[in-house]
Amino acid sequence: MHLRIEAQGVVPPDLALCAACAEETDTPGERRYRYPFTNCSHCGPRYSIIARLPYDRSQTTMQAFPLCRACVREFEDPADRHFRAQPIACPVCGPRLSLLRPDGGILAEGEEALGQAVAVLKEGQVLALKGLGGYQLLVDATSAEAVLRLRERQRREDKPFAVMFPDLASLRAACEVGSPEQALLASPEAPILLLWRKPGTQVTEAIAPGNPRLGAFLPYTPLHHLLLAVVDRPLVCTSGNLSDEPMAFEDGDALIRLGGIADVFLAHDRPILRPVDDSVLRLDGDGPTLLRRARGFTPLAVPLAGFTDAPTVLALGAHRKATVSLLQGGQVIMSQYLGDLTSLEGADLLSRTAEDLLDFFGATPVRLACDLHPDYASTRLAERLAADWQLPLLRVQHHHAHGAACAAEHGLEGPVTALAWDGTGLGDDGTLWGGEALRIEGPAYTRVGHLRPFPLPGGEAAGREPRRSACGLLWSLRGAGLPPPVLAPAFDGPDWKLLQTMLAKGLHSPLTSSIGRLFDAVAALVSLHARRGFEGQAAMALEFAAGSRVEPPYAWELDEGVADPSAMVDGVLADLAAGHDAAFIAARFHASLADLALAWAQLSGLPDVVLSGGCFQNARLTELVQARLGAAGFRVHRHRLFPPNDGCISLGQAVVVARQG
Ligand SMILES: [Zn+2]
Ligand SMILES: [Zn+2]
Known part of the structure; x- marks a missing residue:
């Protein structure tokens, strides 16, 4: 009964019900007719119930259910589909x-x-x-x-x-x-x-x-x-x-x-040892994008070219869509998606997951990695672990991590241009970045281009209130004044005044170069979810409004890589004044961003361009940027096995830190 299928180092993820087990469950007279815990060696719970390796029933939460005779016979019969199925169960002996x-x-x-x-x-x-x-x-x-x-x-x-x-x-x-x-x-x-x-x-x-x-x-x-x-x-x-x-x-x-x-x-009564959420995936013309990596994928190790001799690194990730990554023996093992770390429960889960990952794979990291942001729960955990374990902790800029994650996924060892576009992440100049073109080489990067920063009244909270982005952007372009008529419905009189005062006094209004927030600002101008919504909702509405419509782009002014959105915003306001609808403006805005991507790629001048960041969850934007860069001769790489959102940050941190001295 001590059968070890992980001899090749494969730790199985949880697998969906197979056709044979579905049939057994549905067939009157079968042993497991209508039994809700039917499984076999091809399907059923794995990672969610395995306490430790080697993978053996006695090391899973199924150890509490001694097998009946019939199950023992199936388990030991090489011809049976339950042969060596560690979580084997039936109505006589299994969970209820x-x-x-x-x-x-x-x-x-x-x-x-x-x-x-x-x-x-x-x-x-x-x-x-x-x-x-x-x-x-x-x-x-x-x-x-x-x-x-x-x-x-x-x-x-x-x-x-x-x-x-x-x-x-x-x-x-x-x-x-x-x-x-x-x-x-x-x-x-x-x-x-x-x-x-x-x-x-x-x-x-x-x-x-x-x-x-x-x-x-x-x-x-x-x-x-x-x-x-x-x-x-x-x-x-x-x-x-x-x-x-x-x-x-x-x-x-x-x-x-x-x-x-x-x-x-x-x-x-079958205990779950670790939470494994459902994975989320989208299929585009040219392949899948994994938006949430968990059940079915965790804890599969992914080999990374060029990291065979790298030191073992534990990376604690970002703050939203959190994951932890372990880089060991030239492979990365990314934890399951853990959700946001805004709650105490979230921070606690991160801590448990980090320690669990090390225990489970018997890993001893020699370096730790985290974000630059001092207030992330992941950063605080990394600091605590570094002190407890006496290990060096290295902090990796958020968008650098994004780009490095995508480059590592595609085995790109040479210098690459990274277009890292998302909500916000702390930049190395203390402002909130998010519309970045970086040139990444080895463990270092240079900032080739970025959006000209504008103030964000309310800081990162503006992610749930797109009108704040619109207000800050207009203030930076035109100074104080009344809201343009199109924005007036999104503001009660005192709201606008309050934000203008914050901006004038520079109160809690950090500067941002975020393209995610630019999406929010434009969405607010065309009256899509201006007042509030979940993070990314306004940007999604803009994506859906654009559909597959093709319209001429707005103009950008680029000064040594710094993109000034003035002409673009003027164009949006002129289109609104001329009575154009949200779909038309959204299509033009998407086209402008593809132009910007190309301008930055040309400025950087490298053949390989990687796309990362939450903005590239937008299928239309990704498609347009890929097409534009591809037509100009660039090799464009996007995330496939890991999410483009902050779920990939722990991977990027791990590879950057592994390459440092
Ligand atoms: Zn099965
Ligand atoms: Zn049984």
Whole structure:
């Protein structure tokens, strides 16, 4: 029974329900008919339940379930698909379901728990489900009322929800699915895939207001499979958390943190050791972009060319979409997506994950890496660990890390031009960067180009209030004054005055060169989510408004790499005055950014250009920049295996620090 499949150093990620296990679960008379924990050597829980290596049942949370005779026979039979399946289980010996009230009282168990959970969902109530790598919140995706109830309780205004469909046929009825998409949906990774929505489907608009895409996926555990088959309609299936906290995965904690959100809990007695969220992926014409890297991908090691002899480095990452990376033996192991570190729970999870990653892989780092920003929870953790372990801590500029991450992913060892465009990250001059063209060589970089900085009243908080970016940008271009008529509706009189006073006195108005904030400013000018929204919402609205429309770009003035947006903003205001719509202006704005990318690439003059930063989650922008640079003869590289957003920062930090002296 002590079988070790990780002999080649492969630690398996959690894998989606395979076809054979789905069939066994669905077939009357089979041993595992309607059993929600069916798995085999091709599917089931792995990383989320393995305490330590070697991978053996006794080292997983399944050690609490002694195998019955029938399971032992299957486990030991090389001809059986359960051969050496460490988490093997059946209704006789394996985990069981229970339905709980938020106070922990048991309402039902086993099949009865499943049946009552179905009824709860059909009534439009909120179900907390203990899934594979954590708790999820489920409601009927066809009921606007149910979805709005979840939004209110979760304090989540209009951030899109992912939707799980009972089967491929129902998913196809709601979204555009080609054969590459179909293959991904049915893959062992079974990610949430961002698809184009079809009009007039049963999925309520409240799922993702104003968003032409839908995050869709298929049941990936037998529990989801059984539940969705009986509910027989699409369900919102979102990480079990409140607002910006990380996903709950421990039973007691889940009841406390989700008790005010869920009406009932469908839980089970198989402990989850570490939270593994659902991965999110988008497929473009030329390949996938992984927007959230977790289930199905973590903890796969990715070899990095040129780092075989590099020192072992632990990198603590950024502040949002946090990850931790371990560079060891020429490979990088990136932790699962951990969410934002704004809450105490988030900071605690980061700390646990960093130590877990080292323990799990038996790694002893000789250097630590973190961001330049002194207030990130990741920076503070890095400082504490450096002191505890007596290790050198090296701080890596945020956009340098972005560019280095993309270069490392593509094995680029020579100098590259990095276009690192995102919300904000601390620059080495103390301002907030985010519209950067860097020339990266070895462990060093030079700033080749950037957006001319403008003040951001309220600082990083402006990310949720695009009108602040518009106000700061206009102030920097034209000085104090009344809001242009187009912005007036976004401001109550005193608001505008207050911001103008802050700007005049330089109060809490740091300078930024952020293209993410430029997106926000332009979105506010064309009246898209000007007042408030989730980070990136206004930029997404601008992307969707542009669609695939092609319009002439606005002009830029470039002075030694510093891009002055004055002419561009004048162009936007003139178009508004002439009665042009948001789609026209958004298309021109996107085209201008492709022009800027080309101007910076030419100024830097290197053949390889890497694209990184949250702005490159924008499919239209990425496509335009790639096409423009490609036509001019540049080799353009974008993230594939790691996210373009701050999820890649820990990787970039690790490679920069590994290359230092
Ligand atoms: Zn299976
Ligand atoms: Zn059994």
